[in-house]
Amino acid sequence: MKDVAARAGVGLKTVSRVVNGEPGVTPDTVRRVQESIDALGFRRNDSARVLRKGRTASIGLVLEDLADPFYGPMSRAVEEAARAHGALLIHGSSAEEPDREQELVLALCARRVDGLVIVPASDDHRYLEPEIAAGVATVFVDRPAGRIDADVVLSDSFSGARDGVAHLIAHGHRRIGFIGDRPRIHTATERLRGYRTAMAEAGLRVDDSWVALGSTEPERVRATACAMLDGAGQPPVTALFCGNNRVTVTVVRVLNGRVRPVALVGFDDFELADLLSPGVTVIAQDAAQLGRTASERLFRRLDGASDAPSHFLLPTRLIPRGSGELPPPADAL
Amino acid sequence: MKDVAARAGVGLKTVSRVVNGEPGVTPDTVRRVQESIDALGFRRNDSARVLRKGRTASIGLVLEDLADPFYGPMSRAVEEAARAHGALLIHGSSAEEPDREQELVLALCARRVDGLVIVPASDDHRYLEPEIAAGVATVFVDRPAGRIDADVVLSDSFSGARDGVAHLIAHGHRRIGFIGDRPRIHTATERLRGYRTAMAEAGLRVDDSWVALGSTEPERVRATACAMLDGAGQPPVTALFCGNNRVTVTVVRVLNGRVRPVALVGFDDFELADLLSPGVTVIAQDAAQLGRTASERLFRRLDGASDAPSHFLLPTRLIPRGSGELPPPADAL
DNA sequence: CTGAAAGCGCTTACAG
DNA sequence: CTGAAAGCGCTTACAG
Numbered sequence: 001m002k003d004v005a006a007r008a009g010v011g012l013k014t015v016s017r018v019v020n021g022e023p024g025v026t027p028d029t030v031r032r033v034q035e036s037i038d039a040l041g042f043r044r045n046d047s048a049r050v051l052r053k054g055r056t057a058s059i060g061l062v063l064e065d066l067a068d069p070f071y072g073p074m075s076r077a078v079e080e081a082a083r084a085h086g087a088l089l090i091h092g093s094s095a096e097e098p099d100r101e102q103e104l105v106l107a108l109c110a111r112r113v114d115g116l117v118i119v120p121a122s123d124d125h126r127y128l129e130p131e132i133a134a135g136v137a138t139v140f141v142d143r144p145a146g147r148i149d150a151d152v153v154l155s156d157s158f159s160g161a162r163d164g165v166a167h168l169i170a171h172g173h174r175r176i177g178f179i180g181d182r183p184r185i186h187t188a189t190e191r192l193r194g195y196r197t198a199m200a201e202a203g204l205r206v207d208d209s210w211v212a213l214g215s216t217e218p219e220r221v222r223a224t225a226c227a228m229l230d231g232a233g234q235p236p237v238t239a240l241f242c243g244n245n246r247v248t249v250t251v252v253r254v255l256n257g258r259v260r261p262v263a264l265v266g267f268d269d270f271e272l273a274d275l276l277s278p279g280v281t282v283i284a285q286d287a288a289q290l291g292r293t294a295s296e297r298l299f300r301r302l303d304g305a306s307d308a309p310s311h312f313l314l315p316t317r318l319i320p321r322g323s324g325e326l327p328p329p330a331d332a333l
Numbered sequence: 334m335k336d337v338a339a340r341a342g343v344g345l346k347t348v349s350r351v352v353n354g355e356p357g358v359t360p361d362t363v364r365r366v367q368e369s370i371d372a373l374g375f376r377r378n379d380s381a382r383v384l385r386k387g388r389t390a391s392i393g394l395v396l397e398d399l400a401d402p403f404y405g406p407m408s409r410a411v412e413e414a415a416r417a418h419g420a421l422l423i424h425g426s427s428a429e430e431p432d433r434e435q436e437l438v439l440a441l442c443a444r445r446v447d448g449l450v451i452v453p454a455s456d457d458h459r460y461l462e463p464e465i466a467a468g469v470a471t472v473f474v475d476r477p478a479g480r481i482d483a484d485v486v487l488s489d490s491f492s493g494a495r496d497g498v499a500h501l502i503a504h505g506h507r508r509i510g511f512i513g514d515r516p517r518i519h520t521a522t523e524r525l526r527g528y529r530t531a532m533a534e535a536g537l538r539v540d541d542s543w544v545a546l547g548s549t550e551p552e553r554v555r556a557t558a559c560a561m562l563d564g565a566g567q568p569p570v571t572a573l574f575c576g577n578n579r580v581t582v583t584v585v586r587v588l589n590g591r592v593r594p595v596a597l598v599g600f601d602d603f604e605l606a607d608l609l610s611p612g613v614t615v616i617a618q619d620a621a622q623l624g625r626t627a628s629e630r631l632f633r634r635l636d637g638a639s640d641a642p643s644h645f646l647l648p649t650r651l652i653p654r655g656s657g658e659l660p661p662p663a664d665a666l
Numbered sequence: 667c668t669g670a671a672a673g674c675g676c677t678t679a680c681a682g
Numbered sequence: 683c684t685g686a687a688a689g690c691g692c693t694t695a696c697a698g
Contacts, residue, residue, distance in 0.1 A: 067405035
C-alpha cells in the first residue's frame with residue numbers, strides 16, 4: 001500500500017479510500033491510484049484490516065464428519081447465511097472426539113472468528129466461557145451444549161422416536177429392537193427414551209437384549225442386528241428401530257440378506273430410501289432448517305441481540321414407505 | 334498481552350515466549366506469566382501473529398456444492414491433510430457459477446490463505462495469476478484450470494466412460510443414450526468423448542437424439558431420459574449411460590416407473606447403489622484419493638517445491654452390479 | 667478533497 | 683535468561 005501511494009504520489013489514506021470505495025476522492029485521483037494498484041499487483045491484506053477493525057467476517061462450523069451426508073444440507077444452509085452476511089466459513093470435523101472438538105474450536109477462536117456453529121462431540125463446554133464472554137457468538141446445533149447456557153437448535157429426537165416406535169406397534173409389533181449411537185451422544189439417549197416411552201405407553205415389556213447403544217461402525221451394527229433377529233434362546237424381535245441414518249443403512253444391508261421379513265423404521269431420511277424394496281420408513285428431520293435456524297440465531301447475536309440463550313426444538317416427520325408397515329409374521333404373535 | 338506483561342512484571346517478549354512455549358524462560362517466570370494469563374483470560378490474537386509471520390496456516394477449498402455427496406470424501410481428505418499440517422480449512426461453494434467462484438477465491442486470497450484447492454466452475458483462471466505469482470499455492474481438482482498452467486488432479490473421465498459404454502456394447506446394446514452435465518464442464522465433455530469413442534470403436538452409429546448435455550436438475554434429466562426411452566418416431570435406446578451421480582439417481586427413478594427393462598451404467602459410485610434392484614453398475618472414481626493427491630501436491634508446494642505444474646490422472650473402476658449387464662429386449666435387436 | 671500520526675497485537679532482530 | 687525498539691499492513695481520528 002505504501003508503494004502504491006508513493007507511485008501515485010498520494011497519501012496512504014487516499015489509497016485506503018480507493019481500495020474500499022469510500023467517497024470523497026477526485027475521479028482523477030481514483031484513476032491514478034487504480035493505475036498504480038494494477039501496475040504493482042497490489043492485493044489488500046485482510047489480516048491487517050482485521051487487526052484494526054476487530055471483526056473478521058468469518059464464522060466457524062464444527063461438526064462430526066464433513067463426509068456424513070446428514071451434515072451436507074446443514075453445512076450448505078450455514079454457508080448461505082454466511083455468504084448473505086459477507087462472511088467466510090471455516091469448517092472442521094471433530095471426528096466425535098471431545099479433545100479434537102476443543103482443539104479445533106479454540107483454534108477458531110484464536111483466529112477471532114466472529115461466531116461459531118457447533119455440533120458438539122464434548123459434553124462439557126466450560127472451556128468456551130471466556131470466549132463467549134469475549135464476544136464470540138456461539139450456537140449449538142443437533143445436540144445441546146454441555147454445562148454452559150447457550151443457544152441451542154435441536155430436532156425433537158424424543159418425539160420422533162416415540163412416533164416411529166408407536167407406528168411399529170400400531171402395525172402389530174410387540175418385540176421391537178432399538179439400535180442407536182453411543183450413549184454419550186445426546187440424540188442417542190433421547191431417541192432411546194422415545195422408544196422406551198412408546199413401549200411403556202403400549203404396555204409392552206422391553207427385554208434388555210432388545211436395546212443396544214454403541215458405535216455406528218458397520219461391523220458392530222451388523223452383529224447387534226443379527227443377535228436381535230436370531231434371538232439367542234428367546235423369541236426374536238419382529239421389528240427394528242434405528243437411531244440414525246448410519247445405523248439404518250447397515251441394517252438395510254443385513255435385512256437384505258435374510259428371508260424372513262422384518263419391519264424397520266429409521267431415524268433420519270436418506271437418499272434413495274424410497275427406491276429400496278421395501279421403501280424405508282423414516283423419521284425425517286430437516287437438516288437444512290436446522291442450519292438455517294442456527295445461522296439466523298448466530299447473526300442476530302452478531303447484530304447485537306443480547307437476550308437470554310434460546311432453545312429451539314424442530315419437529316420431525318414420519319414418512320411411511322413400506323418397511324415400517326410390514327406386519328409381524330403370523331407365527332410370531 | 335501488554336496487560337499480562339504488566340501484571341506479571343515482565344516484558345512483552347517474555348509473555349510471547351511463554352505463550353509460544355519457547356525455551357529460555359525460568360520456570361518461575363513461566364509460572365508468574367501463566368498465572369497472569371489465566372487471571373486476565375488472555376487469548377492470543379492470531380491475526381496479529383499472521384501479520385508478522387506471513388503465513389496464515391489456513392487453506393481454502395472451493396467446490397461446487399457442500400451438500401453434494403461426491404465431494405464429502407474429497408473434503409474430508411483435504412481436511413485431514415490440512416490438520417496434519419496444522420492448517421485450518423476455509424470452505425466455500427461456487428454453485429457452479431464462474432463469478433461466484435472468482436469472488437470466493439479472491440476473498441480467500443485477501444485473507445492470505447497459504448494455499449487453494451479448487452474444483453473450478455470457471456474456464457478462465459487468469460485472474461489467479463497475480464495471486465499465484467505472489468506465492469499462493471494452487472491445485473485444481475476434478476476439473477482442469479482454464480487458460481493458466483497449474484497443478485491439476487483429475488479422474489480419467491474419458492477412459493472411464495469409454496469402458497462403461499464398451500461394457501454395454503459387450504452386453505449386446507447397439508442404441509445407447511448419453512445424458513451428461515452442462516457442456517461447459519470439462520468432465521461432461523470428456524465423458525461424452527469416451528462415449529463417442531466406444532461407439533465408434535464398435536462401429537456403431539450415434540443418433541443426435543441419443544446425446545444430451547445440460548443441467549442435472551431432475552426435471553430436465555427426467556424429460557430427456559423419457560424422450561430417449563420412448564424414441565420419438567424411431568427405435569428407442571435400450572441402454573443409458575449417465576454422466577454423473579446426480580443424473581444416475583434421477584434416471585434410476587425414471588426406470589423404476591417403467592416396465593420394460595433398460596440397461597444402465599452411471600459415472601460415479603453412490604451409497605446404496607448395490608441394494609437397488611437391479612444393483613446399479615457404475616464407473617467409480619476415488620473421491621478421497623482425489624482429495625489426498627491434491628493436498629499432497631499443495632503441501633509439497635508450501636514446503637518449497639517449485640517444479641513445473643504437474644497433471645495427475647487417476648484411474649476409474651467399473652463395478653458391475655446388474656443394471657449394466659441387462660441384455661437388450663429380444664424384440665429390439 | 668487529502669494526508670500525517672498513532673495504534674491494532676503480535677514477532678523479529680538485537681542488545682544486555 | 684530477559685526486554686526495549688521497530689515494524690507487519692492496514693484503519694481511525696483528526697487536522698488542514
